[in-house]
Amino acid sequence: MKNLTALLTGAMLLASLSSQARIIRVNSVAAFATTCSDCFQTLASAYGAAVDGDTIHLEPSDANYGDLTIQKRLVIIGAGYKLGTAPNNNGLQANTQTSRVNLLTLSGVNSSGTVIMGLHFVNQNGGLNILNTANVQIRRCFFDGLGINFPNGTAVTVSNILIAENFISGSITHEQNAQTITNLTIRNNIIGSNLNFNDASDVIENLLVLNNTLLYNGNHGLKNAEVAYNVFHQGNITGTNNTIHDNISAVALTGGDASNAVVNMGNVYNLMVGSDDSKYDILSTSPYNETGAQARGAFSGISPYRLSGIPNIPAIYALQSTLNTTPGGTVNVTLSTRSNP
16 A cells, blocks of 8 residues: 555656656665656665756655765655654655655755755764755755754855755754855754854854744854744753844843743643644744744744645545455555645
8 A cells, every 4th residue: 555655646746747857756665666767766776867957756665765965956855754643643645654864965066956855864873964065955854863964164165055844853053163154044943952053163154043943952052143033942042143033932032132022831832732743833822823923933934834844746645445356357546635835
C-alpha cells in the first residue's frame, strides 16, 4: 500500500509540474525506481543525472537517502513530516513515511538558487550546512534533533537566505571565524534550540528574525538583527545593535522597546492538546492568535507555518484499494487529493 501511495504521489507531482523543468523521481524501492527514464533508487544517482533547474522528488521511504553535497541549482522536495496518528498530524498524507536524509551541504556559487522543501533530516551529525552560496530557500523541513549550520569559510559570503516554516529541534548557528552572512531571513519556524550569530568575529548584515516560535531556555545570540512578531516561550536575547519590537515573551527581552509584552504563556498555549507542532498554534482566546491584529509566532504573518511541512504541491490524503485479487484480475483504487498552499 505504501509503495502504491508513493507511485501515485510521484505521478501527481509529475502532472503538477510537467510544464516546468525536468522532474526526477527517487524511490528506495527498486521496483518503483525503474518505472521511468527519470526514476532512480538513490539520491546520489538522481543528483548525478540532474542539471541546473531540475526538480528532485524524494518519495517517502523507510530508508534514509543519506548525505549529499549540492553544487547545482536544484529544487529538492520531500513529503513532509510528523504524519499519522497522534502526536502527529493525521489525514495530511495517505503515506505517513517521510523523505529522510542525513547531511546536506549547499556548497559554492553553483548551488545558488536551490530550494529544499519537505525533507526529514535525521541521524547524529546530520542537518544542513550552507557555505558560499546565495538565493537559497529552506522551507517546511523537519530537523529532527538537528539544525542548520553556516560553517567556516575563507573570504566567502552567503547572501539572500530564507529559512522559513520549518520545525527545527536544533540550533541555527554561524561558526566562529566563518563566512560573511548578508540578508538572512529566519521566519515562521518552530525552533527548539538557540540562534547563534553573535561571536565577535561574526560578520552579520541584515538579519531578520520574524514570526517564529522560540522554545530555547537560554539566550539567543544576535547582532545587527531585527527581531519582531515572535513568541519567546522561554529564553531571552543577548547581543548588540539589535532592533527588538512587537514580540511576546515569558520574561522581559533585553534591549526590547515598549512594544514588546511579557505574558503568561499559559494564556497563549495549551501544550497538552494537539500534535507536536499544532500545539504551538496560539489559542483562539488569546489576543496574539493569528486571526487577531496582534498575531505572533510561527502561525502568524503572510506566509505562516504549515502543519507537518506539507509542500505546496498536490497531495494524496486518503487511499483505498482492493486487498486481494486473482492473477489478471482488477484492482480498484479510490483516492482523495487536494492542493496545498
